Amino acid sequence: MFLIGIAFIPIGVVLYLANAGVGEFDLTYGRPDPHIVTDHTVLKNVNATAHPNRDNVTFDLDDKFQNDKDIYFYYRLENYLQNYRSYRTLCREPYRSAILSDGSNVSIAPCGAIANSMFNDSFELYYYGERVPLTYKGVAWEVDKTVKFKNPTGKLWEELKQKTAKPTNWLKHVTELDLEDPDNNGYQNVDFIVWMRTAALPDFRKLYRILDRNKSATFARGLPPGRYELVIFDNYPVSRFHAKKHFIISSTSWVGGKNSFLGITYMVVGSLCIVLGCIFLVIHLNFGNSLREMGSIKES
Numbered sequence: 001m002f003l004i005g006i007a008f009i010p011i012g013v014v015l016y017l018a019n020a021g022v023g024e025f026d027l028t029y030g031r032p033d034p035h036i037v038t039d040h041t042v043l044k045n046v047n048a049t050a051h052p053n054r055d056n057v058t059f060d061l062d063d064k065f066q067n068d069k070d071i072y073f074y075y076r077l078e079n080y081l082q083n084y085r086s087y088r089t090l091c092r093e094p095y096r097s098a099i100l101s102d103g104s105n106v107s108i109a110p111c112g113a114i115a116n117s118m119f120n121d122s123f124e125l126y127y128y129g130e131r132v133p134l135t136y137k138g139v140a141w142e143v144d145k146t147v148k149f150k151n152p153t154g155k156l157w158e159e160l161k162q163k164t165a166k167p168t169n170w171l172k173h174v175t176e177l178d179l180e181d182p183d184n185n186g187y188q189n190v191d192f193i194v195w196m197r198t199a200a201l202p203d204f205r206k207l208y209r210i211l212d213r214n215k216s217a218t219f220a221r222g223l224p225p226g227r228y229e230l231v232i233f234d235n236y237p238v239s240r241f242h243a244k245k246h247f248i249i250s251s252t253s254w255v256g257g258k259n260s261f262l263g264i265t266y267m268v269v270g271s272l273c274i275v276l277g278c279i280f281l282v283i284h285l286n287f288g289n290s291l292r293e294m295g296s297i298k299e300s
């Protein structure tokens with residue numbers, strides 16, 4: 001008990017301190033439904049006339065986002081049940097087939113309610129007028145791209161292009177999601193893959209982008225402290241079902257992202273071991289003999 005306690009407490013302290021240097025910025029955004037009372041920060045400088053879907057927010061970051069480690073950008077949905085059973089049921093009508101203008105009945109690709117409701121807000125970040133370079137490289141698992149979401153090739157790709165319809169809520173066909181990078185187009189599109197890995201809990205975050213530290217000297221070490229302007233293309237409606245949207249920026253350390261749980265757990269378990277060790281020691285010193293005596297009584 002004492003050995004475990006002595007080993008765990010310093011590990012806990014080190015993890016806790018490493019975590020204290022990790023920065024996390026969480027912004028609740030989206031136009032709230034006027035009927036919902038919310039205590040979250042919401043956007044103030046919205047000019048709905050000029051840009052119906054575009055909001056600008058400014059905020060300040062401290063120096064915790066510049067430590068030579070990767071910076072991650074997430075979107076988070078709160079009170080959104082991506083794991084709801086009927087929603088997960090794949091490829092049922094009306095998410096399965098569509099009638100084209102020429103009267104033909106074609107399949108929807110990709111089919112199903114999850115694909116149809118793909119998250120489609122997008123974000124641009126500026127630092128004193130300089131666009132912060134974000135990359136989707138590394139956001140999805142390589143194995144997803146090469147196995148589960150692999151695109152059809154050759155003739156099958158042409159068939160996908162010509163003989164399927166887009167999901168009703170999408171503006172683009174799946175083969176046009178990214179015309180600049182074939183590796184990010186079709187089913188292999190990073191945003192699509194990330195969305196299709198359904199979350200089990202109603203409050204979840206999904207990786208959106210990673211800071212591209214190779215692109216510009218300004219961001220080589222991370223996000224410098226200062227004032228940032230976030231441009232949000234707010235396309236995704238959530239207030240109807242009382243969900244909330246967040247945009248999150250997180251730095252990392254050698255222990256990973258922001259998470260004080262691990263360090264605290266080590267410290268608590270270590271302290272418990274020491275306390276229990278003391279209790280057992282006291283019991284042993286006070287009652288150890290009498291137990292031995294009881295044993296010898298039995299033998300005789």
Ligand SMILES: *[C@@H]1O[C@H](CO)[C@@H](O)[C@H](O)[C@H]1NC(C)=O
Pocket residue numbers: 047048049050
């Ligand atoms: C919003 O934008 C419109 C069109 O550009 C402009 O006429 C209007 O004055 C703006 N409103 C505010 C509050 O800035």
Ligand SMILES: *[C@@H]1O[C@H](CO)[C@@H](O)[C@H](O)[C@H]1NC(C)=O
Pocket residue numbers: 047050055056126229231
């Ligand atoms: C939002 O930011 C963009 C890009 O910096 C700028 O062009 C636009 O004028 C801003 N819009 C508002 C409403 O501030």
Ligand SMILES: *[C@@H]1O[C@H](CO)[C@@H](O)[C@H](O)[C@H]1NC(C)=O
Pocket residue numbers: 093097098099105106
């Ligand atoms: C297309 O055809 C399938 C199978 O024949 C049918 O189940 C489906 O309802 C049709 N789709 C539409 C939109 O009518």
Ligand SMILES: *[C@@H]1O[C@H](CO)[C@@H](O)[C@H](O)[C@H]1NC(C)=O
Pocket residue numbers: 116117118120169170171235236237
């Ligand atoms: C975004 O998604 C919503 C809901 O799925 C849809 O109604 C809307 O048309 C989409 N907008 C864009 C720009 O993709």
Ligand SMILES: *[C@@H]1O[C@H](CO)[C@@H](O)[C@H](O)[C@H]1NC(C)=O
Pocket residue numbers: 135137210211212213214
């Ligand atoms: C930046 O460059 C390094 C070394 O060339 C590479 O390992 C890393 O993946 C690159 N990062 C990004 C985000 O492209």
